[in-house]
Amino acid sequence: xxxxxxxxxxxxxxxxxxxxxxxxxxxxxxxxxxxxxxxxxxxxxxxxxxxxxxxxxxxxxxxxxxxxxxxxxxxxxxxxxxxxxxxxxxxxxxxxxxxxxxxxxxxxxxxxxxxxxxxxxxxxxxxxxxxxxxxxxxxxxxxxxxxxxxxxxxxxxxxxxxxxxxxxxxxxxxxxxxxxxxxxxxxxxxxxxxxxxxxxxxxxxxxxxxxxxxxxxxxxxxxxxxxxxxxxxxxxxxxxxxxxxxxxxxxxxxxxxxxxxxxxxxxxxxxxxxxxxxxxxxxxxxxxxxxxxxxxxxxxxxxxxxxxxxxxxxxxxxxxxxxxxxxxxxxxxxxxxxxxxxxxxxxxxxxxxxxxxxxxxxxxxxxxxxxxxxxxxxxxxxxxxxxxxx
Amino acid sequence: xxxxxxxxxxxxxxxxxxxxxxxxxxxxxxxxxxxxxxxxxxxxxxxxxxxxxxxxxxxxxxxxxxxxxxxxxxxxxxxxxxxx
Numbered sequence: 521x522x523x524x525x526x527x528x529x530x531x532x533x534x535x536x537x538x539x540x541x542x543x544x545x546x547x548x549x550x551x552x553x554x555x556x557x558x559x560x561x562x563x564x565x566x567x568x569x570x571x572x573x574x575x576x577x578x579x580x581x582x583x584x585x586x587x588x589x590x591x592x593x594x595x596x597x598x599x600x601x602x603x604x605x606x607x608x609x610x611x612x613x614x615x616x617x618x619x620x621x622x623x624x625x626x627x628x629x630x631x632x633x634x635x636x637x638x639x640x641x642x643x644x645x646x647x648x649x650x651x652x653x654x655x656x657x658x659x660x661x662x663x664x665x666x667x668x669x670x671x672x673x674x675x676x677x678x679x680x681x682x683x684x685x686x687x688x689x690x691x692x693x694x695x696x697x698x699x700x701x702x703x704x705x706x707x708x709x710x711x712x713x714x715x716x717x718x719x720x721x722x723x724x725x726x727x728x729x730x731x732x733x734x735x736x737x738x739x740x741x742x743x744x745x746x747x748x749x750x751x752x753x754x755x756x757x758x759x760x761x762x763x764x765x766x767x768x769x770x771x772x773x774x775x776x777x778x779x780x781x782x783x784x785x786x787x788x789x790x791x792x793x794x795x796x797x798x799x800x801x802x803x804x805x806x807x808x809x810x811x812x813x814x815x816x817x818x819x820x821x822x823x824x825x826x827x828x829x830x831x832x833x834x835x836x837x838x839x840x841x842x843x844x845x846x847x848x849x850x851x852x853x854x855x856x857x858x859x860x861x862x863x864x865x866x867x868x869x870x871x872x873x874x875x876x877x878x879x880x881x882x883x884x885x886x887x888x889x890x891x892x893x894x895x896x897x898x899x900x901x902x903x904x905x906x907x908x909x910x
Numbered sequence: 911x912x913x914x915x916x917x918x919x920x921x922x923x924x925x926x927x928x929x930x931x932x933x934x935x936x937x938x939x940x941x942x943x944x945x946x947x948x949x950x951x952x953x954x955x956x957x958x959x960x961x962x963x964x965x966x967x968x969x970x971x972x973x974x975x976x977x978x979x980x981x982x983x984x985x986x987x988x989x990x991x992x993x994x
Contacts, residue, residue: 731970736958739970743951755988784947812951 522571522598523579523591529560529825531849532820536560536586538592545577549595554821555593561697562789562825563818570823573598604903643687646731647672694787705849709764710885713844720860720875726907742860743834744805746900748910750832750855751775751796753899759882759888760853761829761898769852769887778828778848779808781815789815790831790848791824801910830855852884853893855900867876916964916986920979923959927952938980945979966990 526536537559543549554566555575573595580592651672652793705711723745731739753773754761762772775797778790791814793807814820831854833843843856858878865874879900883893903910924933928946936945944955957976961968966989968976976982 710913728970736954736968739954743950777973782949784928809951809955813955 522567522573522595524555524556524571524575524593524595526558526580526586526588526592527567527822527826528588528823529562529565530697530701532697532703533560533562533588535585535587536565537649537807538580538582539564540582541578542566543575545575547575549573549575553660558822559795561693562820563821565822565825567822571595571597571598599841602796614854618676649673662764664877666866691786694783698742698787701847701848705847709847709849710846712885712890712893713755713880713882714890715842715878715880716901718877718879718904719906720877721863723907724875724903738802740801742785742806743806744801744808745835745904746857747777747779747793747796747808747910748799748804749900749903750800750830751799751910752903753896754830755797755898756899757888757892759892760883762852762887763829763850764852764884764887765850774829775829776829777813778831778851780831780833781812784816787826789820790828790833791815792821792827792829794827802834833857833904845880847882847884852880856880856882911964911990913983913987916990917983920960920961920982920986923956923963924979926959926960928957936979939978941977943977954975962985964990 526538529536539557539559543553543555548734549555549569550572551568551570553569555569556567557800558567576594576595578593580586580590587590679776689773703712720742723742725765727740727742727745758771759769761775774795776792776794777796778792780788782788791811793804793811796804801806811824813822828848828851830851831845831848833845833854833856841856841858841861845854845856847854856879858880860875860877862873863876863877864871866872867874879897881893881897921933924936924942925931929949931946933946936942942948946952948956953973953976957968957973960966964986966986968989969977972985975985
């Protein structure tokens with residue numbers, strides 16, 4: 521018997537609210553299936569499962585907020601050892617001191633209501649508000665006539681579809697979460713910083729030529745080339761790809777690049793592009809597009825937030841030349857790309873105008889040293905000089 | 911399709927990219943990137959949406975002509991062959 525638990529989606533998360541079950545007791549699940557939706561400081565996240573088995577029963581009902589690690593469901597036929605999260609997520613990434621355990625651990629299944637009032641779970645109430653479903657006209661199918669999430673869905677499906685309201689993120693919560701993770705990073709990680717200037721002429725010319733024959737939907741951005749160059753260079757620099765835990769440095773099981781995406785209105789998330797070293801530029805670009813869209817609409821998956829083995833930020837894209845990164849624990853490195861700018865550049869004794877970009881590395885001295893970091897940055901540069909090989 | 915129609919399409923698509931802003935109240939001469947805080951991914955999505963919706967090609971080399979709202983409308987009108 522295994523347990524499906526509230527996942528930790530990064531060092532900055534200590535609790536989450538179960539919004540919805542997407543599988544029912546009796547359903548067979550396999551690794552990668554999306555089982556539930558959880559509300560966190562990073563918006564609503566789809567939680568996928570890392571084991572196989574049959575859902576025996578739920579332990580937590582929608583609308584309940586529980587600490588990270590709380591069992592959410594029992595999975596029959598699963599190995600207990602694999603019940604937590606993916607192997608790449610160190611179990612020791614204990615979120616900052618756990619919050620006080622909620623009374624009796626798990627509130628019993630019952631929509632939180634009062635006698636004489638409508639019995640509606642918070643998740644259902646929220647969905648009703650989003651979909652414009654009036655609660656008064658509904659007959660609930662839950663215990664004691666409680667209105668369930670599925671009742672709202674059914675009612676909404678019958679009603680004229682309304683465009684989905686933009687996801688409302690709690691920016692104050694997100695800021696608090698970022699603050700906690702960054703404070704831990706600055707407190708615990710002995711950062712070292714390196715910087716290099718990369719000439720972009722070849723990469724930009726190759727991009728222009730490639731994009732000239734493509735419709736906009738298939739065009740590539742420079743970001744795709746940068747991510748691929750980082751992914752390939754990481755193959756030679758395993759000390760920069762992974763996690764630092766109580767047991768020391770653990771190399772990542774793959775190259776999963778957390779891509780920093782700014783959220784309109786403030787805050788950011790850095791979901792993973794998994795196995796980025798194995799993706800073609802087209803696949804990488806498609807994933808990047810998809811991730812940006814879902815990050816901004818609040819529809820990321822739990823594994824995307826817990827998987828990254830390194831983070832890349834393109835923060836400087838159009839405003840600053842140099843990024844001085846703060847590592848996102850328990851990762852051990854962050855690569856920052858600044859804005860491409862035209863600068864005087866010396867080639868064979870001549871000074872000419874060239875487009876260049878500053879690439880920086882912030883890395884954890886407990887896992888690597890500057891020599892390794894320097895080779896890594898030089899390798900990224902080298903790869904961007906042969907864009908056709910990326 | 912009139913010039914006003916083209917402007918309406920552009921306002922609609924900008925609204926999708928920057929839902930929290932009122933694209934109809936933009937300074938027509940300000941840089942869209944600054945005005946709406948859009949990055950290269952947003953801009954590519956805008957170009958993709960406009961080219962699919964208006965059924966025109968927007969080559970990458972023409973991107974600078976979409977820098978401000980007014981210039982973008984001028985450009986789209988020209989690509990569509992609409993009488994201004």
